[in-house]
Structures are given as structure tokens and as C-alpha cells.
Amino acid sequence: xxxVTLSRIxxxxxxxxxxxxxxxxxxxxxxxxxxxxxxxxxxxxxYLRMTKFWGKLFLINFAxxxxxxxxxxxxxxxxxxxxxxxxxxxxGAPLAIEATLAFFLESTFLGIxxxxxxxxxxxxxxFAIWMVAIGSNISALWILVANAWMQHxxxxxLRNGRAEMTNFFALFSSYAITKFFHQILAGxxxxxxxxxxxxxxxxxxxxxxxxxxxxxxxxxxxALIVAFAEIVVGDWHAYEVAKTQPTKLAAMESHWExxxxxxxxxxxxxxxxKEKNAIELLPIPKLLSFLAIHDFNGEVKGLxxxxxxxxxPVLITFLSFRLMVGLGMLFxxxxxxxxYLSKKDKLVDTTLFLKIMLYMIPIPYIANFLGxxxxxxxRQPWIxxxxxxxxxxxxKSISTSQVWMSLFGFVAFYSLLGxxxxxxxxxxxxxxxxxxxxxxxxxxxxxx
Amino acid sequence: MVYQIIWFxxxxxxxxxxxxxxxxxxxxxxxxxxxxxxxxxxxxxxNTLGPVWDGNEVWLITAGGATFAxxxxxxxxxxxxxxxxxxxxxxxxxxxxxxxEFRGKGKSEQWKKLWDVAIFAGSLIPTILFGVAFGNIFxxxxxxANGYHGxxxxxxxxxxxxxxxxxxxxxxxxxxxxxxIKTTGELPIRAKSVAKKVWPLLVAVAVIFLIFxxxxxxxxxxxxxxxxxxxxxxIAVIALLAIFFFxxxxxxxxxxxxxxxxxxxxxTGIIGLYPNLIPSxxxxxxxxxxxxxxxxxxxxxIMTIVVIIFVPIVLLYQIWTYKIFKDPVTPEEINDPExxxx
Numbered sequence: 001x002x003x004v005t006l007s008r009i010x011x012x013x014x015x016x017x018x019x020x021x022x023x024x025x026x027x028x029x030x031x032x033x034x035x036x037x038x039x040x041x042x043x044x045x046x047y048l049r050m051t052k053f054w055g056k057l058f059l060i061n062f063a064x065x066x067x068x069x070x071x072x073x074x075x076x077x078x079x080x081x082x083x084x085x086x087x088x089x090x091x092g093a094p095l096a097i098e099a100t101l102a103f104f105l106e107s108t109f110l111g112i113x114x115x116x117x118x119x120x121x122x123x124x125x126x127f128a129i130w131m132v133a134i135g136s137n138i139s140a141l142w143i144l145v146a147n148a149w150m151q152h153x154x155x156x157x158l159r160n161g162r163a164e165m166t167n168f169f170a171l172f173s174s175y176a177i178t179k180f181f182h183q184i185l186a187g188x189x190x191x192x193x194x195x196x197x198x199x200x201x202x203x204x205x206x207x208x209x210x211x212x213x214x215x216x217x218x219x220x221x222x223a224l225i226v227a228f229a230e231i232v233v234g235d236w237h238a239y240e241v242a243k244t245q246p247t248k249l250a251a252m253e254s255h256w257e258x259x260x261x262x263x264x265x266x267x268x269x270x271x272x273x274k275e276k277n278a279i280e281l282l283p284i285p286k287l288l289s290f291l292a293i294h295d296f297n298g299e300v301k302g303l304x305x306x307x308x309x310x311x312x313p314v315l316i317t318f319l320s321f322r323l324m325v326g327l328g329m330l331f332x333x334x335x336x337x338x339x340y341l342s343k344k345d346k347l348v349d350t351t352l353f354l355k356i357m358l359y360m361i362p363i364p365y366i367a368n369f370l371g372x373x374x375x376x377x378x379r380q381p382w383i384x385x386x387x388x389x390x391x392x393x394x395x396k397s398i399s400t401s402q403v404w405m406s407l408f409g410f411v412a413f414y415s416l417l418g419x420x421x422x423x424x425x426x427x428x429x430x431x432x433x434x435x436x437x438x439x440x441x442x443x444x445x446x447x448x
Numbered sequence: 449m450v451y452q453i454i455w456f457x458x459x460x461x462x463x464x465x466x467x468x469x470x471x472x473x474x475x476x477x478x479x480x481x482x483x484x485x486x487x488x489x490x491x492x493x494x495n496t497l498g499p500v501w502d503g504n505e506v507w508l509i510t511a512g513g514a515t516f517a518x519x520x521x522x523x524x525x526x527x528x529x530x531x532x533x534x535x536x537x538x539x540x541x542x543x544x545x546x547x548x549e550f551r552g553k554g555k556s557e558q559w560k561k562l563w564d565v566a567i568f569a570g571s572l573i574p575t576i577l578f579g580v581a582f583g584n585i586f587x588x589x590x591x592x593a594n595g596y597h598g599x600x601x602x603x604x605x606x607x608x609x610x611x612x613x614x615x616x617x618x619x620x621x622x623x624x625x626x627x628x629i630k631t632t633g634e635l636p637i638r639a640k641s642v643a644k645k646v647w648p649l650l651v652a653v654a655v656i657f658l659i660f661x662x663x664x665x666x667x668x669x670x671x672x673x674x675x676x677x678x679x680x681x682x683i684a685v686i687a688l689l690a691i692f693f694f695x696x697x698x699x700x701x702x703x704x705x706x707x708x709x710x711x712x713x714x715x716t717g718i719i720g721l722y723p724n725l726i727p728s729x730x731x732x733x734x735x736x737x738x739x740x741x742x743x744x745x746x747x748x749x750i751m752t753i754v755v756i757i758f759v760p761i762v763l764l765y766q767i768w769t770y771k772i773f774k775d776p777v778t779p780e781e782i783n784d785p786e787x788x789x790x
Contacts (some may be wrong), residue, residue: 063549066502067542072536073512077527083529089743097754098514103506108769111499114788119772156729162520274661301474379567395528395594406535413539417546 005392009081010410012376014071017414021065023368025139027191028058028182029133031219036126053433054195055129059114060424064417066107069411073099075255083383083393090156090165098142106135110389140187141180143405148430150384151375152244163387164175174246179235179375186371189331190364191225197361198429200354203347208432216239217342223335235291242292245385246301247310248290248378251317257302270314281340283335286395310381317378324370327363334360365409368434449739453749455518456738458755460718461726462514466507467615468622468710469576473501474704475623477544477571481564483627483638490564490776494548495789496630499773501548503766505541513726519752521741522725529589529596533581533603537574544570552790575619576612580604583611586665586717588729597730607664614657617650618713621691622706628699632778638700643695643702649705651688666727667720677719683711 001007032055039047073095076084084092109131116125149155155170156163198367199216201210215357242249249255254270254277255262264287288298293300305312338357341347347354383390476493506603516523527534531663547566554560565666570729580603587607590597624646629638658681661667671677687708725741728734782789 059549060553067545070505070509070541071538073509073516074527074534076516078531078534079528081528084516085521088523089747090514092513092517092520092523094748096510096517096751097511098760099506099513100754100762102765103509104503104695106767107502108501108762111503112769112772115495115499116772118787129467159744165747165750168652226538289781293583395524396532397525397528398531402531402787406531409535409539413542417542420550424550426551442591445616 001400003079003398003400004391005402006400007394008390008436010077010079010403010407013407013408014068014075016071017410017418018065018068019368019372020233020365020418021061021068023190023365024194025058025065026187027138027189028054028061028194029191030056030137030188031191031195031222032356033047033126033129033133034218034222035101036129040122040126041252046211046214049211049433050218051129053211053214055113055427056428057194057198059110060421062110068380068414079395079398080383080393081397083388083396085162085387085410087150087163087384090163090171091149092144092147093165093168094171096145097282098139098146102135102142104135106132106139109135127440137184140184144180144183145171145176147375148173148179149247151175151379152240152335153384153387158387163384175237175240177339178233178240181233182230182237182371185226185233186364186368189223189230190368191228192219192335193331193357193360193364195219196223196357198361199430200357202432204246204354204358205352206348209348211433213342213345213347216347217336220335220338221340224339227328227332227335231332234325234328238291239294242300245379246302247306247312248317248374250301250303250306250324251312251314252321252374253288253292253300253441254314254318255288255300256304258299258305259302259319260289260299261286261297262287262292262300266319270318271312289410312378314382317374320370320373320377325373326366327367327370330368331364420445450739451752452742452747453723454752455514455742455748456722458513458720459511459518460715462507462511463718464714466511467619467714468707469504469507470501471619471710472626472693473497473504474571474575475619475621476627477567477623478575478620479623479627479639479642481568483624483635484644485634487560488779488782489631489633489635491552491782492631492633492635492779494551494567495782496542496627496779497738498548498790499769502545502616505545507710508541514751518743518748519725519736519738521744523737525596525736525741526726527592529591529598530581530603531615533577540570540571540573540577544574548790552701561619574618577617579612579615580608581617583608583617583718585726586611586661586667586721587766588665588724588727590730590734591726591728591734592730593662593734607660610614610653610657610660614650614653617646617653621646622648622703622710625691625695625699625703625706628695629703630776632776634717636776640695641660641698643691643699647692649667661720665720670720670722670755680712680719681716684709684716687712 015235033050035047035054036051038044039051052426087099110126112120113125113128113132116128120128152173153163154173155165155167157166158164184356187305196216196219199212199219202212203216238249238252253264254268256276263278263283263285264281265277267279268277268281269279290296291302304315336355337353341350341353379385381389381391382391480490480493484493498675512523520623543566547563547570551560551563551567584603584605584607587605591601621643624639625641628636631639671681687705688706691702691709694705722735723739724735725735725738728736744750776786781787
């Protein structure tokens with residue numbers, strides 16, 4: 001394999017691994033902040049125990065999110081030097097701003113939160129976790145603004161042999177804004193399903209019923225809002241994609257012929273070699289046009305309208321997109337059921353649902369991965385859509401053997417860390433609140 | 449023009465602050481298996497770093513991000529030319545970062561030993577390699593129109609190694625002084641004694657480094673052009689001497705002296721480099737400078753506004769952290785089940 005392919009594999013691998021931790025950080029930090037706020041407001045020790053239990057799981061996850069994030073920053077220069085040189089003027093700024101505005105906030109206040117239990121007031125302590133949560137979200141904003149620029153480059157001119165920024169505020173395109181909301185809601189979904197899943201595990205064993213019923217309820221309420229908001233935002237973002245990245249949209253839908261009032265087929269399977277669909281059944285007239293451009297008679301460009309070497313891999317993009325959308329719907333349905341059962345206090349009796357929720361823990365992660373696959377594979381062969389091709393972006397001075405070595409190192413090293421992390425998360429999640437909560441005995445006495 | 453000079457100075461400042469902060473946790477990380485005689489003492493050392501190491505490391509991420517945004521060409525070449533050493537630093541930092549969080553999450557001896565090694569190696573390797581990297585930058589890298597002509601082994605030349613050793617001693621001194629003020633019981637006594645033993649070695653290596661720099665680098669050119677700049681290395685020397693006088697009586701003052709030493713040492717190098725970020729040892733026309741590798745004035749202006757507004761805020765809350773955790777770590781604290789520790 002050549003340096004481009006190897007570097008792409010390495011980037012995908014390290015980004016995906018980093019992204020095991022990021023969405024949970026986004027979602028869980030907000031949930032823990034909500035729990036601690038409830039504690040400060042009500043003085044109820046149950047909320048304190050919840051803060052500590054879920055907080056511990058948050059921390060195990062957070063550590064790996066931080067350290068794998070450093071890899072991402074280094075890699076642009078290490079493997080993608082030509083890219084960095086060409087677009088650094090406009091792409092580097094959001095990254096540097098992310099570090100200044102978000103990383104300092106997150107890491108400094110996390111230190112205060114972990115170690116400050118007895119050193120600052122309750123209110124200041126709850127403030128610290130909100131700062132962590134806000135920091136994580138600001139971080140997501142800037143990284144998604146940067147990524148959105150690669151998808152939909154704006155606010156620049158090509159000058160002095162590179163892309164130079166002309167309008168900083170243009171970076172906040174509606175593409176970027178919808179992408180940001182689409183992603184943070186996906187992260188919140190991961191957090192909510194994580195809390196519901198771990199709670200389901202304990203509810204199935206009838207341990208700490210009150211504790212986990214309450215945790216489940218908070219997460220289910222959150223999930224309900226988030227999952228339905230995600231359907232709206234997801235649609236909105238797809239509309240932005242249709243507007244700015246027609247090839248990606250065509251690949252997402254495996255849509256070959258340019259058409260007005262294009263139908264959407266419920267059953268489709270692409271055949272890339274023959275430039276058509278092998279299966280194309282059950283059309284719903286004009287639906288694709290409506291979804292893509294919010295006009296029943298609008299024209300949707302087909303893949304055949306683009307040169308072959310400017311089309312993304314259709315099958316991966318198409319499958320990832322369909323599966324992601326399907327899972328998004330499933331999350332909304334499960335959140336609705338969970339919220340209803342929680343509200344009626346019927347959770348403990350509904351073992352089948354609890355079992356489903358337990359096994360659902362990894363699924364929102366997969367939906368996140370699929371989303372990024374659509375975004376990044378669907379953008380190929382461009383690294384910056386319509387401006388710079390991925391093949392031209394790679395570092396000139398590195399050798400295949402160097403990248404083989406680093407790729408091998410990452411796989412080995414990350415596997416080891418992944419195994420340890422899953423071991424620790426499972427261990428502490430299974431343990432339940434008594435062992436991990438600090439004032440467990442005291443709280444038990446209050447709530448018993 | 450003005451913005452490029454401002455960002456060159458900020459680039460230097462970010463590195464200087466990074467080394468001043470992560471320097472003491474690298475030093476303490478290297479010392480912890482030797483200074484901590486029991487698990488309790490090791491945990492005390494680690495917990496002096498607990499609330500701050502992560503915030504310290506963000507200065508590195510910001511230095512990297514600022515290089516990307518302000519000097520993209522330098523960022524691109526520096527990171528791809530130094531691919532393998534950077535990868536090693538990266539792995540070391542990852543290993544160290546998770547070690548802090550994971551060490552206390554298991555009970556067995558083996559488990560703790562594994563993460564102790566991770567903290568030690570994860571502190572030692574970046575310390576030396578950052579020194580080696582800066583030594584090589586001071587000397588210049590073999591760059592011409594076709595790119596970089598060195599290898600990993602090339603970087604380990606005598607001057608590079610000397611700078612690595614210089615960094616190691618600087619951070620050991622810095623870390624030992626940190627522990628002298630942040631621990632209780634026997635630990636601060638042992639830490640002070642380490643600081644006193646390291647100091648003469650540090651002075652000796654600093655002198656050798658200054659002499660070698662005259663032969664191996666062009667760092668002094670800017671100073672000879674404008675003698676006023678000599679104030680910076682003189683501050684470094686005075687601060688270094690002050691460490692010796694304060695170590696016994698007031699380790700806090702000695703630690704501040706050591707902070708100033710590191711800042712002044714890094715700035716001595718940065719002033720000597722100007723306007724180069726990465727000089728070429730083959731021909732100066734291939735050097736990456738603040739002027740030929742920078743972003744557009746517009747980007748630099750935006751970045752300057754962001755920095756002027758937000759860096760003071762960052763400094764405020766980081767100082768607040770150091771204030772919250774100003775008291776030394778005690779055995780009672782780390783054995784208290786109601787207090788969260790590593």
C-alpha cells in the first residue's frame with residue numbers, strides 16, 4: 001500500500017478510536033452536571049451518589065478522550081503536511097481557538113472537579129462540572145466548524161499557492177451549524193443510552209432500585225428530547241449536504257440519474273460497476289426531491305452527472321447513511337418507550353425492554369461511526385470538497401515504512417488501552433453506587 | 449510584518465509556559481519511583497500533580513495549534529520531518545496520561561507497578577526528546593529544496609543529546625522543588641536533598657551548553673547585534689543561582705526561581721533563533737522563518753484578537769486552580785475515603 005492509503009487508514013483508525021470517547025464525554029458530562037445541580041438545589045444525597053457514580057465512569061472515559069485527541073492534532077502535520085500547508089491559513093485557526101477556548105476550560109475545571117470536593121463550596125463544585133460540559137461542547141463546535149469547512153469551503157481565496165482566509169465569520173455557515181447540532185445531539189444520545197443501559201443492567205438484578213430508576217428517568221427524559229430533536233436536525237443537515245455536496249448526497253441515496261421530482265425507493269442496493277442500482281423497489285414518488293431540497297418537484301443530481309474520478313465510493317456511503325438513519329429512528333422509539341415506562345414506574349417489570357436497553361449501549365456509538373463514515377467517505381476523493389484531493393494532501397517526506405510502523409504502533413497501543421478501558425468501565429459500572437460512592441453509607445441511611 | 453513578529457513571540461511564549469508547567473510534572477513523574485518509598489508516598493507525589501497535569505499539557509496542544517494556525521508551513525514540515533521522534537513523544541504522553549487516571553483503579557501490586565513504569569517512562573522520554581528536538585532546532589536541520597535529509601539517528605548528535613540532558617536536569621530540579629513544597633512528612637526533606645544534588649550538575653551542564661552553543665549554533669548572532677538582549681540569559685543565570693540560595697530556607701521561592709529559569713532559558717533560545725522557527729543547516733535560504741512560513745495577515749489578526757481576549761481568562765482560572773490546591777498533599781487526605789484522589 002502507498003503512503004496515501006496507509007495514512008488514510010491510520011487517520012480513520014485513530015479518529016474512530018478517539019471517537020469512542022468523545023460522544024460519551026459530550027453526553028455524560030451534561031447528565032452528571034444535571035445530577036449535581038439537582039443535588040445542590042434539593043440537598044438530596046441520592047443525587048450526590050448519582051453524581052459520583054456516573055462521574056467516575058465519565059472520568060475513566062474522559063482520560064482516553066484527551067490523550068487520543070493529541071494524536072489527532074499531531075497527525076495533520078505528520079501525515080498530511082501538504083494539506084496543512086495548503087489550508088493551514090484557514091483550517092488551523094479553529095483548531096488553535098479550540099485549544100484556547102475549550103481544552104483549557106475542560107481540563108482545568110475537571111481537575112478542580114475531581115480533587116475539589118472538600119476544597120470549594122458545593123455551588124462552585126457544580127459550577128466546575130458545568131464548565132467541563134460547556135468546554136466539551138465548545139470543543140465540538142470548533143472541531144466541527146473546521147470539519148465543515150473541509151466539506152463546504154467558504155470564506156477564502158486561493159492566493160500565494162494556498163487557501164487564505166478572507167472572512168472568518170463565514171466559517172459559521174449553515175452547513176457548519178447544522179453539522180454541529182447534528183453531532184452534539186448524537187453525542188447526547190450516546191450518553192443517554194449509556195446511562196439507561198447501565199441502569200437497566202442494575203434494574204434487571206434489582207440492585208439499588210431507587211438509584212437506578214431515578215438515573216434511568218433522568219436519562220430517558222434527556223434521550224426523548226435529544227432523539228426527536230436529532231431527527232429534525234438530521235433532516236436539516238442532509239438538506240445542507242444536498243445543497244453543497246451534490247455528489248455526496250447522490251452517493252448517500254445511490255441516485256444515478258439526474259431527475260426532477262425524484263422518488264425515494266424503500267429497497268435499494270447499488271451496483272457501482274454498472275452505474276445503476278441492482279435492486280430498486282417500492283418507490284415513494286417525489287420523496288427524495290422533497291427530502292433533499294424541500295421541494296417535491298426539485299431536481300436532484302445523479303452520480304452519472306459527475307466524472308467517475310470525482311465520485312465517492314457509493315456502497316459504503318449509501319449503506320452507512322441508510323443504517324444511521326434507521327438507528328436514529330430506533331433511538332427515538334426506544335427513548336419514547338423508556339420515558340413512558342419510567343413515568344408509569346413500570347420499568348422493573350418490563351424485563352424484555354430492560355434487556356434490549358442493556359444491549360443497546362454500543363449501538364449509538366455505531367450510529368456515530370456511521371455518520372462520520374458518510375461525512376468523510378462521502379467527501380472523497382476530495383479532502384477539501386472541490387478544492388484539494390486527498391491524494392495531493394499527504395506528506396511528501398514520509399515513507400511507507402514509517403507509516404506502517406506508526407500504524408502498527410497505534411493498533412497495538414490503542415487495542416491495549418481499549419481493552420483496559422472497557423475492563424475498567426465494566427468493572428465500575430457493574431459495581432454499582434455503594435462501592436464507588438464516597439458518602440455511600442451516609443446516603444444509604446438518608447434514603448433507606 | 450508586525451503580526452508575524454507578535455506571533456513569533458507568542459510561539460516562544462507558549463513553549464516557554466508549557467515547559468515551565470509540564471516541566472515540574474515531568475520532573476516529579478521521573479522522580480516518583482525513587483522518592484516515594486511506599487505506595488502511600490508514591491500516591492502523594494502523583495496527587496500533587498493530579499489537579500494540574502492535564503491543564504499543563506493543554507499548553508502543548510495550544511503551542512501545536514498555534515503553530516498550525518500562525519505558521520502552517522512550519523507546522524507541516526516540522527511534524528512530517530520529525531515524524532518518528534514525534535510519534536515516540538506522542539505514545540509516551542498517551543501512556544503517561546492514562547497512567548495517572550488508571551493507576552488507582554486497580555488494587556494489585558502488578559497493576560500499580562505497570563502504571564508506575566508508565567508514569568516514569570512517560571515523563572522521562574518526552575523530557576529528553578523535547579530537549580533533543582530543541583537542540584536540533586537551535587543547530588538547524590538539514591533542509592533544502594528537496595526537504596529534510598536527516599534520520600532519527602541523525603537527531604541524536606552530541607549537541608542534541610547535550611540539550612536533552614540539559615532539559616532533563618532542568619526539569620528534575622524543577623520537579624524536586626515542586627515536591628519539596630507540595631508534600632508532607634519525609635518527602636519534602638528527600639526532595640530538597642535531590643534538588644541540592646541536581647543543582648551543581650545543572651549548572652555544569654548549563655555552562656557546557658552555553659559554550660557549545662557558540663560553536664554549534666548561530667544563537668548568539670542576535671545578541672551580538674543588540675547587546676540589550678543579553679538581559680534574558682542574565683536573568684536565567686541569576687534565577688539559577690537563586691535556586692541554590694533558596695532551596696533550604698524557602699523552597700517556594702526556589703520553585704519560583706526555577707520557573708523563571710525555565711522561562712528565561714527557553715526565551716534565550718527563542719531570541720537567538722529569531723526570525724527562524726526552523727533554521728536550515730544547509731543554506732539559510734531554506735530556513736522556515738516567521739515571515740516565509742506564516743499565515744496571512746488576516747488570519748494572524750483574528751488569532752491575535754482571540755488570544756488577547758481569552759488567554760488572560762485562561763490564566764485567571766488556571767491560577768485559581770493552583771490557589772485551590774495550594775496546600776501540600778497529606779497522607780490523611782489521600783487515605784480519606786471521602787476525598788477523591790488518584
